[in-house]
Amino acid sequence: MDFALDHLTVTDTTPSQLVRVAARAGYRAVCLFMQPMEVLPRMPAFDIYGPTEERRLTKALLDDLGIGLDLAYPFTLSGRTVVETFAPALETAAYLGAKAVNVLAYDREPQRRQEVFAAFCDLALAYGLDVAVEFFPTSQVRTLDAALDLTAAYGAPGKVGVNLDLLHLVRSGAALADICAVPAEALLYAQFCDGGVAGEREGWDFEASSQRLYPGEGTFDLAGFAAALPKAIRASIEIPREDLLVAGVPVDERAARALAATRRAIQPPTVG
DSSP states (O other), X not given: OOOEEEGGGGOSSOHHHHHXXXXXXXXXXXXXXXXXXXXXXXXXXXOOSSSOHHHHHHHHHHHHHTOEEEEEEEEEEOTTOOGGGGHHHHHHHHHTTEEEEEEEEOOSOHHHHHHHHHHHHHHHHHTTOEEEEEOOXXXXXXXXXXXXXXXXXXXXXXXXXXXXXXXXXXXXXOOHXXXXXXXXXXXXXXXXXXXXXXXXXXXXXXXXXXXXXXXTSSSOOHHHHHHHSOTTOEXXXXXXXXXXXXXXXXXXXXXXXXXXHHHHHHSOOOOO
């Protein structure tokens, strides 16, 4: 399995820096934040909306280095969302060659959540972008089943589906067997990391955004996860390490360690 480097793994990079790091470390693609995130204070300032130098450079590096763009973030849907305001981000994602955009849903009202999601899908698909819903236990789409219900109601299998983040799968209480029961066309993406025994729920947001574990450091069954996924699914490594950032571990080392550890974890055991 070949992997994309998720921006969350190396949040201290601009988009163009992320692409360079991915190429040096041996990733096939990246998953990219379209704008700096206030909740990720170590992320440097950048602007890739409109004809900026960072946008031009990122596009050139993606093309020249042969690095793909799997997912674009962040597309967060809430009760106050006006879908049309996502147009600049969607246009930029399409310009950079993104395969899909990633959605988190926080609207508490089920009917409005479905309607806004449908409107968002209409707009994203018009830009040629697939839509992946990431369920997260502290969002309003908390489980795999809830994400499947949301995407199935839109009715575009293979274009609108679920992003399976292993951390969220485990924290939501699902089992790997649950993946095997899902039609392959309903699953668009997968994200790899490791984690320990769940702490207090109040700490899950920080764990997800800032302090996951490299494969082999925790208790997750990464080999079983890889085996349960559809054969053709694309996947990324999403392992933010605030402790290593604070310690000053270089970005290239963090990216390379994440990839090497994941590859070791999903390899079948040798015989003899």
